[in-house]
Amino acid sequence: MSALRSRKIKYFFILPSIIWVLAFTIFPLFYSLGLSFFKVRLGKPTHFVGLANFERIINDYKLVNSLKVTLLYVAITVTVQIVLGILLALLFHQETKGKSILRALMILPIFCTPVAVGYLGLTIFYEEGGPLNSFLMSLFGAKIPWLSHPTWAWVAVLLLDIWQWTPFCFLVILAGLQSLSEEIYDAAYIDSSSEWEIFRKIALPMIQPVVIIVLLLRLIESFKIFDVIFSLTGGGPGTATEVFSLYTYRTGLRFFDFGYASALSYLLLAIVMIIINLFFKRIRAVYE
Amino acid sequence: MGVVKKRSPAGVFIRYLLIMVVVTWALFILYWGVVTSLKPPAQTFTISGISIPFVQFIPTLDNWRTELYTRESKAALLNSIVVALAATVIAMALGIPAGYALSRFQFRKMKNKDLTVWFLSQRVLPPVAVVIPFFLIMRFFHLLDNVFALILINATFTLPFAVVISRQTFQELPIELEEAATVDGCSDFEAFWKIALPLLTPTLVAVAAICVAFTWNEFLFALSLTSIKARTFPVYLAGAEDTRGVQFWFIATRTILAMGPPTVLALFIQKYIVRGLTFGAVKG
Structure with missing residues (x-):
């Protein structure tokens, strides 16, 4: 950092933001912490119940299911997205004609409204005559019960998420690869190692910091998953795809059990915080 | 770019083929949305395959107008x-x-x-x-x-x-x-x-x-x-x-x-x- 000044005006610059954030996130979080100790009926806190809402968490089989679904979902999508992202980045990171156009096209999925992606998914996974099933019919003479079978509905959700976010991993990792100087590659080729070796011994270690940032950002976003599942499966069939956010949303805003829903949101917050803390040193180092 | 080494034409071909597959995959969902919005409602799922407008059906702007x-x-x-x-x-x-x-x-x-x-x-x-x-x-x-x-x-x-x-x-x-x-x-x-x-x-x-x-x-x-x-x-x-x-x-x-x-x-x-x-x- 260059010469830093220390004047009063800095507070004029930064305080509005700090106050805003305190008012709009820290205050609601405390409010919700308070609520989690109350029994709430029809949206009105009636009486103090101490830790009862948290005790309920332990015996809630639907919650356990939603946690399982969420963790599995996060683990699978993030892994697949990053592996595919690296492979695609390697594929594009060579002299390619029309590279900038191709890259621009790959940006599109990232910015698609997630809830709309889910609805398009409904038409694509449509079982009687949707494009995917008619393709499978003509090829194998069989179709897949995409949305009516618990496992397949799950696969459909995963596929949509992977479709939307692999391009993000790809773009960032490609940027990472391209920031490596060409001399490194040239030198590596003179040593005439195989391409795989160059990738493993040179490129991979050097893009590792970038991959970790991508991993972190995807982890954070994946835990928030709500929109696509809301529109594609609504958590069903049964509770096969009911992720944590959807379960909490229903508990709070469909059944108006605000107390228990607040306790649930704290559980999610705790899980995310634990995972983020594993990376905390690295995040801090980026903003040195 | 220094990465380019001598490559067989077949290798180059496969690479471009893969890139085309990837781009198609990335755009298919969007393409499907656009195409479906241009179909007359009765034909939403009756047109087979990838539903190429003008070839397989006559696109209409009715849905958009409504x-x-x-x-x-x-x-x-x-x-x-x-x-x-x-x-x-x-x-x-x-x-x-x-x-x-x-x-x-x-x-x-x-x-x-x-x-x-x-x-x-x-x-x-x-x-x-x-x-x-x-x-x-x-x-x-x-x-x-x-x-x-x-x-x-x-x-x-x-x-x-x-x-x-x-x-x-x-x-x-x-x-x-x-x-x-x-x-x-x-x-x-x-x-x-x-x-x-x-x-x-x-x-x-x-x-x-x-x-x-x-x-x-x-x-x-x-x-x-x-x-x-x-x-x-x-x-x-x-x-x-x-x-x-x-x-x-x-x-x-x-x-x-x-x-x-x-x-x-x-x-x-x-x-x-x-x-x-x-x-x-x-x-x-």
Whole structure:
């Protein structure tokens, strides 16, 4: 950092933001912490119940299911997205004609409204005559019960998420690869190692910091998953795809059990915080 | 590029083939949405294969016409536009000065990088964790089903983009220009407003576009805090699944209407996307 000044005006610059954030996130979080100790009926806190809402968490089989679904979902999508992202980045990171156009096209999925992606998914996974099933019919003479079978509905959700976010991993990792100087590659080729070796011994270690940032950002976003599942499966069939956010949303805003829903949101917050803390040193180092 | 080694023509061919597969895969869902929106409702699922317009069916703009002349759609589109623009203006107005302060001044009680990470942590917060308190607070202030509530919340959740990315970009701007200006009698505020800010306009426009896109796509808060009057386009889209069952032709039209603005914006700021979406951590 260059010469830093220390004047009063800095507070004029930064305080509005700090106050805003305190008012709009820290205050609601405390409010919700308070609520989690109350029994709430029809949206009105009636009486103090101490830790009862948290005790309920332990015996809630639907919650356990939603946690399982969420963790599995996060683990699978993030892994697949990053592996595919690296492979695609390697594929594009060579002299390619029309590279900038191709890259621009790959940006599109990232910015698609997630809830709309889910609805398009409904038409694509449509079982009687949707494009995917008619393709499978003509090829194998069989179709897949995409949305009516618990496992397949799950696969459909995963596929949509992977479709939307692999391009993000790809773009960032490609940027990472391209920031490596060409001399490194040239030198590596003179040593005439195989391409795989160059990738493993040179490129991979050097893009590792970038991959970790991508991993972190995807982890954070994946835990928030709500929109696509809301529109594609609504958590069903049964509770096969009911992720944590959807379960909490229903508990709070469909059944108006605000107390228990607040306790649930704290559980999610705790899980995310634990995972983020594993990376905390690295995040801090980026903003040195 | 130095990567190119002697390659067999077959290798090159396979590589391009793979690239084509990837691009097709990336665009298929969008293509399908557009094509479905152009089909007459009765033919939504009767046309086989990939449904090439003009070849396999005669495209019609009927769905689009119906959709765009519906009062509800227009209202929802307008709400989305108002919320996205207003939230972005607030986020930028609050966030850019904060980002500037974090790059130019020394904070002692909490170090600059800790403040930055603190702002960033707002993005970590799962929205579902605060949606219930927001619901109650907005109900208390009689702001349910009011665009104002959505503006405030979306400004909060896009603020980290504005703060962190502008900090990272100001950081790369040499401070000498501003110092020279201060020596010439500019106040600190003028140095920020007249010197530093204009130099970063392109990046800041890109940040604004990202804020607009994220607010536009936001669904959970809009779903929870609005019903009819203030609903944004994604919420309106979610209401398409009515009692008569899912009307795929309207859904397709609406999904494309929903996705249009953010994706088009994204194409305009391509250069800044990697940097923007990684909060300045990776330079695109």
